[in-house]
Amino acid sequence: MLTLTSPVETPLHRLRAGGKLGALALFTFALFWTHSALVLGLGLILVAGLYLGAGGLRFARHGLQMLRPLWPFVAVVALWHLWLEDLAMGAVVVLRMVTAVAAANLVTMTTRLSDMITVLEGLARPLAPVLPPRRLALAIALVIRFIPVLSGRAEQLAQAWRARSGRPPRWRLFGPVALAALDDAETVAEALRARGGAG
Amino acid sequence: MTQIPSAAPPGLVLTGACVSLAGKAVLHDLTLHLQEQRIGIIGRNGSGKSTLLRLLAGLIAPSTGRVQVEGVDPFRARREMLSHLGILFQNPDHQILFPTVEEELRFGLEQMGLPKAEAQAQVMALLARHGRSHWQGVSTATLSQGQRHWLCLQAVLLMQPRSILLDEPFAGLDLPTQARLTRALAALPQRLITITHDPGSLAGCDRVIWLEHGRVAADGPPEAVLPRFEAEMQRLGGLDADADLAG
């Protein structure tokens, strides 16, 4: 399964995942606490510095790509505040949003899935009486396993449709795909039982 | 446990077992004692073969009657069953639970109580024995049909169950893969109960059971059952209309 962890190996990859997540939480909290454009600007420079310093240009460009979904919001906020002639406030909003998302993405890009799961298992330990850690791990593995299976099934159904119809299937595939998920859930439950259950 | 396994008859025992699925009677009053080493199950599509296998494996419970495997109820005693029974599903995609080969192989061993490190060592040893050490982290979704089949079989064999149930193990495999699998299966010390549509592959069996409409149509050594089965299939194949396939 493809993850968002960057293949560009940075020194940040070697830091402990728990530490990175703790620092991120504090940093994000501070961003939403302050209302000073100056402080937020410094925050953004810090994050940009981390991207460039730790991973170099290619890594930073990848980080920029991950911010792309934000641009429409940046545009809307900028226009809005331009119209209100309150640019300082607009700068605060945009800086905060971009910095918070970039910092969070940085942690995601430099932390492997297995390290994340280890942290998660630690965090979930107090829940053990209602949610045994093994069951949580099993659930995560099942989702990762069945995303490609189900999307393969969707692709097969689309081909079967196209083989017998001139029109693209569009929404008509959603029903069969949902049924496939239900059927798989039944057979997987059996496969799990066959090997000792989920207990 | 009220039963003492050693006092119970060895093997798999069905006593008056019936199964209904979605309100429809699929298996009728089956009484069988399976203790031979190589058992074949044949029958037409929809005759209830897969249902019988799932019943024996304890994946479904009989609606009436009783099932016992080495003296215990396979539906209830799931963990205990792991060392008694393994089942190879007809479709590998229904069996593979994990995203990587190693996790898939390790799971069964961990379910049997092995610590993770030891389970992992066994998995690595198995892969090394078959010259596939590089498969460890390979994504199960990228394996071919035959490779997935192999993975499922190894996942079952690693748990060393005393009996293995196989649902059409050769479906969808190319000829060399079939031949290899046949050899691998023949060499196993375990009891094998195999569903197949190829009567030819059952010639060396100890016993063949022919199911028809959820009942036993014939039961005995292959030389007694197979000729009758093949003659009947020939006859049906010659007819144009098939009143039976409706189920």
Place this chain on the structure above:
Amino acid sequence: MERNLTHIALFAALIAVLGLVPRVDLAAGVPITAQSLGIMLCGTVLGAKRGALAVLLFLLLVALGLPLLSGGRGGLGVFVGPSAGFLVGFPIAAFVAGWIMERTTLPPFWAAASGGVIGGIGVLYVFGISGMAIVLDKTLSEAALLGLGFLPGDVIKAALAGLVTQAIARARPGALLARA
């Protein structure tokens, strides 16, 4: 036990797969992704509790760093961005849609479609718009204006949730756990 777990996991996978489906251009050229349809279906097919758990499991994998949100988004960033409110609202939307499916005796299409409208639009927008208001520092009504752009697509998805749920009710009556 196993069945609960596998239904939750498979529907978490279904949400992801519906997000991968390349945008379907609906009749009027309104591009939509089917991800929020997946959220609605979790509730209307699996029921309130299992549906909400499936959505939570899905979000957990997104947070762990898998790019499963439509458009290949994922990771921790999405939880502090302007759409974070929608993510928080997802499991609650599924719960409400499932609750309506479970507690009403309407025929499957109408129960699921109203579950989709009330849970997948009403409840979800309350969270999503509040989230945008906070992150973008706008008033609720200003943020609501931004959210309205998605409304036509989501109404269509609620209707689709009704159709799909009805199709499942016909094809596999026993599999519709919300009504089992």
